[in-house]
Amino acid sequence: MSTGDRRRDRVLSRLVQAAFLIAVLTLWHLATTKWGVSRLLLPNPARVYDELKDVLRSGEFVGDLRITLTEVAVAFVLSSVGGVALGFLLSRSPYLVRVFEPLLAAIYSVPIILFLPLYVLFFGLGPASKIALGATISFFPIVLNTIAGFSTVERVHVVAARSMGASDFQLFRWVLLPGALPVILAGLRMGFIVALLSILGSETIASLAGLGHRIVHLAEAMDTARMFAYIAFVVAIAASLNVIVTMLEVRGRR
Amino acid sequence: MRSQDVAVRIRDVSHQFGEEGEAHYVNALLGTSLDIARGELLCLIGPSGCGKSTLLNIIGGLLIPTAGTVHVGVTPVRGPLPRDIAFVFQENALFPWSTVNENVMLGMMFQGVPRAEREERARKSLTAVGLAEFAHHYPGQLSGGMRQRAALARALSLETGILLMDEPFGALDEQTRMILGEDLSVLLARTDKTIVFVTHSLGEAVFLADRVAVFSARPGTIKEIITVDEPHPRKPDFVTTEKFGALRNRLYTLLHDEIRKAVSESAGRGGAVGDGGAANGAAPPAPRSTRE
Numbered sequence: 001m002s003t004g005d006r007r008r009d010r011v012l013s014r015l016v017q018a019a020f021l022i023a024v025l026t027l028w029h030l031a032t033t034k035w036g037v038s039r040l041l042l043p044n045p046a047r048v049y050d051e052l053k054d055v056l057r058s059g060e061f062v063g064d065l066r067i068t069l070t071e072v073a074v075a076f077v078l079s080s081v082g083g084v085a086l087g088f089l090l091s092r093s094p095y096l097v098r099v100f101e102p103l104l105a106a107i108y109s110v111p112i113i114l115f116l117p118l119y120v121l122f123f124g125l126g127p128a129s130k131i132a133l134g135a136t137i138s139f140f141p142i143v144l145n146t147i148a149g150f151s152t153v154e155r156v157h158v159v160a161a162r163s164m165g166a167s168d169f170q171l172f173r174w175v176l177l178p179g180a181l182p183v184i185l186a187g188l189r190m191g192f193i194v195a196l197l198s199i200l201g202s203e204t205i206a207s208l209a210g211l212g213h214r215i216v217h218l219a220e221a222m223d224t225a226r227m228f229a230y231i232a233f234v235v236a237i238a239a240s241l242n243v244i245v246t247m248l249e250v251r252g253r254r
Numbered sequence: 255m256r257s258q259d260v261a262v263r264i265r266d267v268s269h270q271f272g273e274e275g276e277a278h279y280v281n282a283l284l285g286t287s288l289d290i291a292r293g294e295l296l297c298l299i300g301p302s303g304c305g306k307s308t309l310l311n312i313i314g315g316l317l318i319p320t321a322g323t324v325h326v327g328v329t330p331v332r333g334p335l336p337r338d339i340a341f342v343f344q345e346n347a348l349f350p351w352s353t354v355n356e357n358v359m360l361g362m363m364f365q366g367v368p369r370a371e372r373e374e375r376a377r378k379s380l381t382a383v384g385l386a387e388f389a390h391h392y393p394g395q396l397s398g399g400m401r402q403r404a405a406l407a408r409a410l411s412l413e414t415g416i417l418l419m420d421e422p423f424g425a426l427d428e429q430t431r432m433i434l435g436e437d438l439s440v441l442l443a444r445t446d447k448t449i450v451f452v453t454h455s456l457g458e459a460v461f462l463a464d465r466v467a468v469f470s471a472r473p474g475t476i477k478e479i480i481t482v483d484e485p486h487p488r489k490p491d492f493v494t495t496e497k498f499g500a501l502r503n504r505l506y507t508l509l510h511d512e513i514r515k516a517v518s519e520s521a522g523r524g525g526a527v528g529d530g531g532a533a534n535g536a537a538p539p540a541p542r543s544t545r546e
Contacts, residue, residue, distance in 0.1 A: 160347040163314060164364040164412065165336030174360055178351040 043225035051229035061211070061233060068199065068210040071127045075134030075195045080188055083139045087146025087184075101147055108140035116202050125208050134199040138191035145187020149180030185249045192245050196238060211237075261416060261448040262290040262313055267322030268473075269308050282308045283319070284473035292415075295442065295449040295486075297459040299509065300469025300477075301516035306452045307420055308474070313450060314339050314418050326416065336365045340409035342419040347405055348393040354380065354404045355389040361408045372411075379411040380404075382441060399430040406438070419451045423458065435461055436490055443486035456509070460501045461488055468508045471515035478508055 025045055031037045032044040055061050090096045116133055123129035153176050161175045203212025211234050218227035267286045272279040283305035290296050298306040311317040313324055315334045324331040326338050340361075341347075348357050358376040367375065380386050383403040393401050402422055409417055423431040435458055442449060453459050459466045463482050470477040482501055484492060492498055 154346065156343055156347045157349060159316060160341065160343060161364060163316060163334045163336065163339070163341045164361045165334060165366060166364040170364055174364075175349065178349070181351075 040222055040224060043228060047225045048228040048232065051226045052232055055226070055229050055233060061214075061230070064209060064211045064214045065237070067127060068203065068212070071130045071199050071210065072134060072192075072196050074127075075131045075199060076138060076192050078131070078135040079139040079191055079195065080142055082135075083142030083187070083191065084146050084184060087143040088150060090143075091147050091150035097147060097151065101144070104140060104144055104147075108144060112137045113198060113201065116205060119202075120206050125206055127210075130199045130202050130207065130210070133202050134195040137198045138195035141190040141194065142184075142187045145190070146180070146184050149183030149187070150176060152183060153179035182253050185252045189245050189249045193242065196241060200234065200238075259292050260289045261292040261294075261326065262288075262450075263323075263325040264288040264290070264309070264313070265323050265325075267309065267312060267319045267324060269305065269312060269317065269319045269321075281473040283312075284475045286322070286475045288467065288476060288479075290448060290450060291464075292448055293446045294464040295451060295462055297463035297466045298450065298452045298469065299454070299456070299459045299466055299505065300474060301471050301509070301513040302454075303472055303474075303516060304469040304512070305472065305474030306469050310418050310420050310450060310452050313416075314341055316341075336412070336414075338414050339416045339418060340412040340414040342402070342405050342409045342417065342422045344421045345398065345401070345425040346393075348401055348408070350393050353390050353392055354385060354396070354407075357393070357404060358408045358411050362411055365412050367412075375411045375413070376407075379407040382410060383407045384437070397430075398426050399434055402426065402434065403437075406441075410441075415448060417447050417449045419449065421452050421454065424454065431455070431458065436488075438462065440487040456502050456505045457493065459505065460498055461493060466505060468505065469512070471512045471519060477512065480504060480508075 028042070028045050032039060032042055090100050112133070115136070116129070119129040119132050123132050157175050157179060158171065161171050166175065199210075200212045203210040204216045207213040211230065215227055215230050215234070218224070218230060265287050267283060269283040270279065270281050280303075282303075286305075286309060298309065300306050308317065312319045313326075313331065315331045318332065326335055329335065329338070348354070349360065352360060355376055358379060359372050362372045362375060363369075376389075377386065380389050383406050385400065385403050385407060388396060388400065388404075393404065396404065405422070423434050426434065439462060451459075451462060453462075460482055466480045466482065467476045468478045468480065469475065480501065484497070
């Protein structure tokens with residue numbers, strides 16, 4: 001395929017994507033104006049847009065956004081520090097890896113969100129229970145990828161470094177860490193995303209504040225237009241965070 | 255050989271992997287003694303799994319033998335000696351996340367070369383192997399032959415008296431291998447390094463070596479040492495001489511029986527075993543590399 005063909009191909013797929021979005025918005029609009037779907041359940045897209053402008057202009061989202069982002073940040077710091085440290089320590093011993101890797105992988109497949117009621121009992125309705133849940137859920141992909149990352153470091157690289165006189169710290173800093181980094185970074189990105197998703201989700205279930213809480217609150221008040229505006233806002237925030245984290249991961253690999 | 259001319263003294267070195275009776279037990283090396291002269295290029299050649307790489311790793315302090323001693327000069331080897339010994343491994347021992355230049359500099363940093371000196375020495379060694387223009391390439395961007403040149407540059411920059419090369423051209427095609435061999439001979443003629451070079455290739459051994467140590471089948475030990483009396487740098491047409499042919503044939507004859515033994519040992523489990531008798535009864539189910 002020539003470069004011209006490839007560019008035309010890319011432009012074409014962008015056009016199809018745009019057309020798809022326009023079609024969804026058009027159907028949404030038709031559903032509320034022509035097909036008689038209740039405006040209480042599905043507000044008109046134009047009204048949602050007006051509400052979104054109002055949310056952004058009034059700045060009322062700032063408090064909830066700050067709470068949610070703080071919860072995500074604290075949870076992610078806890079799980080990444082704990083996950084990378086424990087993953088590294090386990091990876092030092094093949095025996096520990098044999099014992100704990102399957103165990104951690106098994107726990108990872110448990111839907112940890114089921115423990116939310118327990119976390120609420122332990123930590124209350126405030127941010128602490130969201131942080132605990134987000135940290136628990138994001139811990140597993142991080143620790144598992146850290147173990148995998150350190151196990152993929154080529155033996156010959158370790159032997160070569162040792163033969164040249166590398167100290168333990170030098171071996172870690174210049175051989176083990178860069179060798180494991182791509183896989184660890186992928187784990188950190190996954191961990192961040194699941195922390196964000198689980199915290200938003202748990203805010204909608206049991207919370208006092210935060211973006212998830214706000215959305216449920218608006219739904220219960222049947223203020224669906226504003227609720228949709230908040231959902232769009234959260235989607236935009238989540239998408240931008242995802243883009244930022246992916247960019248950081250690509251940069252970190254270099 | 256006078257004692258001050260001996261760079262490496264190997265005495266009664268034996269090595270076993272695992273414990274006798276265990277499934278993965280391998281009696282790799284048996285009672286090997288050898289003096290390696292200062293400034294010579296010694297090739298180790300032998301059938302697969304005969305313990306030649308094991309011996310190389312023992313000399314380099316990467317492996318502690320189950321019996322026997324190795325001295326570098328007057329120092330007993332009990333671990334890596336980065337100031338005295340540098341390694342070139344078979345392949346892919348360069349760090350792929352660093353450029354060629356960074357790889358060379360890192361080696362010197364590990365070894366403890368002062369920062370100011372590293373750059374100069376990296377440039378010098380990369381120029382020596384003909385890679386000066388590729389200093390800022392990543393290993394993945396180079397051919398296999400160029401990667402091995404870079405690995406050689408990293409080892410040269412360490413300025414050790416001893417260079418241990420573990421089948422450094424083993425993964426390369428015949429032509430690349432020939433050119434690298436010729437370049438290596440030229441390069442090493444200018445230094446007074448002591449070099450131990452493990453190879454499978456008879457031609458490579460005769461072309462490069464001052465002496466060739468031929469190993470017996472497992473448990474490996476040195477069966478015979480052949481001297482190649484030809485000055486360095488060796489000219490490419492050395493290969494076409496009668497002398498080269500005769501030495502190569504001599505090696506072939508010596509090795510042929512050992513390779514037969516090694517193959518029948520690994521294939522004919524349960525059947526009669528050529529040599530070693532009961533001692534080999536617990537050999538592993540497949541020919542294993544003894545490289546650690």
